[in-house]
Amino acid sequence: MSIAWYLAVSAIVFALGAAGVMVRRNPLVVLLCLELMLNGANLALVAFSRMWGNGDGQVFALIVMTVAACEVCIGLGLVVAIYRRRLPIDVDELRELQG
Amino acid sequence: MSAALFFVAGFGAIAGAVGVVMLRDPFYAVLALVAHLLSLAVLFLLLRAEFVAAAQVVVYAGAVMVLYVFVVAYVGGREDRSSGIGQLGELLRGRGPGGAQLRLGAAILGGALLVELLIALLGTGLKAVGGAGAPYAPGPRAFGTPAYIGQLLLTRFLLVFEVASFLLLIAAVGAVVLAGRSRTIGGRGGIGEDGDGTGRVLTPLDLIRPHETGTMAEGVGARK
Numbered sequence: 001m002s003i004a005w006y007l008a009v010s011a012i013v014f015a016l017g018a019a020g021v022m023v024r025r026n027p028l029v030v031l032l033c034l035e036l037m038l039n040g041a042n043l044a045l046v047a048f049s050r051m052w053g054n055g056d057g058q059v060f061a062l063i064v065m066t067v068a069a070c071e072v073c074i075g076l077g078l079v080v081a082i083y084r085r086r087l088p089i090d091v092d093e094l095r096e097l098q099g
Numbered sequence: 100m101s102a103a104l105f106f107v108a109g110f111g112a113i114a115g116a117v118g119v120v121m122l123r124d125p126f127y128a129v130l131a132l133v134a135h136l137l138s139l140a141v142l143f144l145l146l147r148a149e150f151v152a153a154a155q156v157v158v159y160a161g162a163v164m165v166l167y168v169f170v171v172a173y174v175g176g177r178e179d180r181s182s183g184i185g186q187l188g189e190l191l192r193g194r195g196p197g198g199a200q201l202r203l204g205a206a207i208l209g210g211a212l213l214v215e216l217l218i219a220l221l222g223t224g225l226k227a228v229g230g231a232g233a234p235y236a237p238g239p240r241a242f243g244t245p246a247y248i249g250q251l252l253l254t255r256f257l258l259v260f261e262v263a264s265f266l267l268l269i270a271a272v273g274a275v276v277l278a279g280r281s282r283t284i285g286g287r288g289g290i291g292e293d294g295d296g297t298g299r300v301l302t303p304l305d306l307i308r309p310h311e312t313g314t315m316a317e318g319v320g321a322r323k
Contacts, residue, residue, distance in 0.1 A: 003228050003229075003231070004229060005105065005109070007221065008221065016120055019210075020120035028128075029125050036116050043142060046142075051228065053233025058148050059252060062151060071270075077277035078277055079170060081278055
């Protein structure tokens with residue numbers, strides 16, 4: 001398979017994730033859609049790494065996975081804190097950043 | 100063989116992504132993301148990225164998704180409401196565009212992004228995009244094996260590696276502070292406040308070990 005096919009899949013996944021971030025209102029699902037976007041970028045990185053026969057893209061993909069894990073950690077911590085304060089778990093209704 | 104595997108895995112990845120965006124129940128969305136991640140790991144294997152594929156399955160589809168499942172189970176996994184029930188939601192809906200219009204707008208924006216990305220990626224002047232990639236010779240230290248990635252991480256990308264570990268540490272501490280013990284939540288204390296509200300003076304030790312970070316002394320109740 002040529003590299004272009006992998007890039008097409010990565011573009012589709014990224015666009016789907018971006019649409020999901022805009023559509024969904026549950027912060028948990030918004031985080032999942034962010035994961036989709038990161039995964040699309042990861043696929044493109046690994047595909048380009050294969051294209052040049054150079055390992056840098058794969059290391060970059062591993063670092064992106066680390067950053068995604070950190071983001072999930074903080075995001076889920078925020079969701080749990082929101083839930084504990086009996087606030088609605090809905091990004092439309094959480095419009096104010098003040099306590 | 101590899102073409103058939105590519106189409107199966109690519110279809111699985113896209114179907115999983117559609118499932119994440121479309122499914123109403125967050126729990127099913129998490130399961131769809133797991134399917135998406137496993138398909139993506141197959142694509143990584145096809146691209147000769149063995150170590151990244153293994154890390155994807157073990158770390159991502161394993162550990163991170165378990166965290167998601169736990170939080171969905173804890174929060175209750177309430178479904179997205181298509182029509183606002185709360186008064187605030189109705190107020191918002193009276194002012195702004197409705198749910199269907201928002202969905203249409205997001206679909207248009209996502210489609211525009213997709214077209215733009217496809218033009219940029221496939222309409223590129225790079226000739227190598229049309230090829231199957233660089234020549235590959237199998238071996239114990241071949242491209243993409245754990246030995247290859249490990250050598251890169253410990254030589255050329257050592258600083259990146261160390262910074263990533265530090266980032267993970269910061270994220271872990273941040274998550275504990277954010278989702279800390281229930282004693283402070285709902286009471287007077289909170290993030291950045293004095294936990295028990297007794298007007299305790301901050302000491303230099305609190306900079307190293309902030310209140311409510313789950314130290315062992317707090318666990319046994321010695322440090323109130």
